[in-house]
Amino acid sequence: MDTEAVRSFVRAAELGQFQHAADELGVTQQAVSKRIAALERELEVRLFTRTARGVELTLDGQAFLPHARSIVAGVDRAVTAVRPGSRALRIDVLGLRSAQAVVLHDYWRSHPETDLDVVTLKVDDPHVAAAAVQAGDIDASFRTVTDPATLPRDVQMIHAFDSPLELLVGPRHPLASARTLTPPQLRKLRIWVPGIVPRSEWSEFYDQLATAFDLRIDAAGPNFGNEVLLDALADSADVATLVGARDRYIWPTNHDLRRIPIVNPTLAYPISLMLPRTNPHPGLRAVISHFASLTPLPETTWLPSWATTPRRSAGQT
Amino acid sequence: MDTEAVRSFVRAAELGQFQHAADELGVTQQAVSKRIAALERELEVRLFTRTARGVELTLDGQAFLPHARSIVAGVDRAVTAVRPGSRALRIDVLGLRSAQAVVLHDYWRSHPETDLDVVTLKVDDPHVAAAAVQAGDIDASFRTVTDPATLPRDVQMIHAFDSPLELLVGPRHPLASARTLTPPQLRKLRIWVPGIVPRSEWSEFYDQLATAFDLRIDAAGPNFGNEVLLDALADSADVATLVGARDRYIWPTNHDLRRIPIVNPTLAYPISLMLPRTNPHPGLRAVISHFASLTPLPETTWLPSWATTPRRSAGQT
């Protein structure tokens, strides 16, 4: 099916005449006629009744019209999603199940008219993401560099929101039935956080966290994916892991894993957004102000060192 | 843009290889390669990075993918909407702003997965609609024949719901500030209901209504469309009209029209649904049971003679 034919169908249906639709589309009336005929042949159904004054939709044509509109709209959105210059807002997240993606999804649900594309750079280094922001390949990225001085001149990093941590344990774990936990209760616990890139901001975060509360966080070991990790948790009586409260996880029901909030103090990972310092995408403003509507964390929340310097509010661009 | 190319893109993105996508689509790998190349040429953007083990989405490809999925889904829905035999549920309504359409829209919002097509037969005669139901051109129609004996053998008519009437008046009308009205208050009022087809069920409805409550309902006169009617109402100090409580009207804000419910008794038009007696579309069942969830009218509601015989419940098919 040719989307130009669908577009012709929609315009012809709206205008009631092939001729007008043809003029508007910059082709001859015969071309529109052939396009419609091709559609009708493909669908094995008559879409218009031809009259002397133009055309009129058949019942099948009426039924087809809204779907045709949706196809055309989809094509237009698809084109604007990649058209350089005036393209849809494109934001890089670490993973589609991360808290960042969840918050973005929240935003989109409350602003469904936004043309928003969520992508994932297949790289670990936040500086690569910063370069992609600078180059305009993406409009913003939920990445963090612990030293803002290492950012390109044209890229700024603002605080987006803080993601509180929860302990994820299997049913046989001694803490499995706790309603909440405090950091001291996590001491000497085997906490396994695989897949952390050495010398990344995440490894530094866990280092600081382990030091601050005397925790035993095992960040080494290869990452075989979430399924393997969740399997291991479900079977184990002593291994736990940390996840963001907003992170989305799929666990088969038989896994029966529990998420346990950590309080007094709450432990949180500060999520930042990198965006161009000049001419950011106009749609970013609304996304950023959406962060402010997230429920704030308690004043006593623990944060890593690079976030304890006076935090900038999230309202600015 | 060719939707088969879009489909190929989606499958290639999901499978990570042109070869597999080609096998699945029943074409050669080269064909898929050319389709993707054509897409990339049209979008002026690279969608995949080619590797030795297959292909991987670029950022643009990632941004394009969800839109591509939506296009493919739209095409599939469009095809099923008209494919004879297994096509989407297709229901005829009198107009897209009628209470029938509003109720259908309500239904669809609570069952968004339903493939529902709302069409409008461009005819007045309900028997033509009945014939269309019998022929299978439509699955059901919100039409009423006052004498069920005139229906084709294979078509039945069931009670859908009752549509209560409201008085629609302009700001200068003496009743403009009333919160509710009773039928006796409408006596001697100039009620203008243009566009009623003579000897139709609507003309009979208004005849009975006028007789029952001694009303002055002017159903004559040509119908120049809702805009003209609403304009007239807005300017007039003595003309009013009747609308269904659920009817959707667009009135410019400067019109400042008011809808005033009529009570004691409520006046209602009984809306019926015609559907095949044998093998109705399976999706109809849920629509019909949705009618039961509408707020019922008071027992004292006035209805025309053909509806005062014991009403059948709406649950049956």
Added chain:
DNA sequence: ATGCCTGCCCAACCGATCGTTGTGGCTCGC
């Protein structure tokens, strides 16, 4: 009633495109 005008379809032509087969280049793993 007679033309005229409008709007659609059909026919013929031509260039572009699609899909196929055949081939070559590239990378990864053994």
Added chain:
DNA sequence: GCGAGCCACAACGATCGGTTGGGCAGGCAT
């Protein structure tokens, strides 16, 4: 270093898509 796997390029036939030109039918004015 060599084969396997995968993608791109080339060439070819069939098809498609658009254009021009001509014809037909219905509505409207004279």
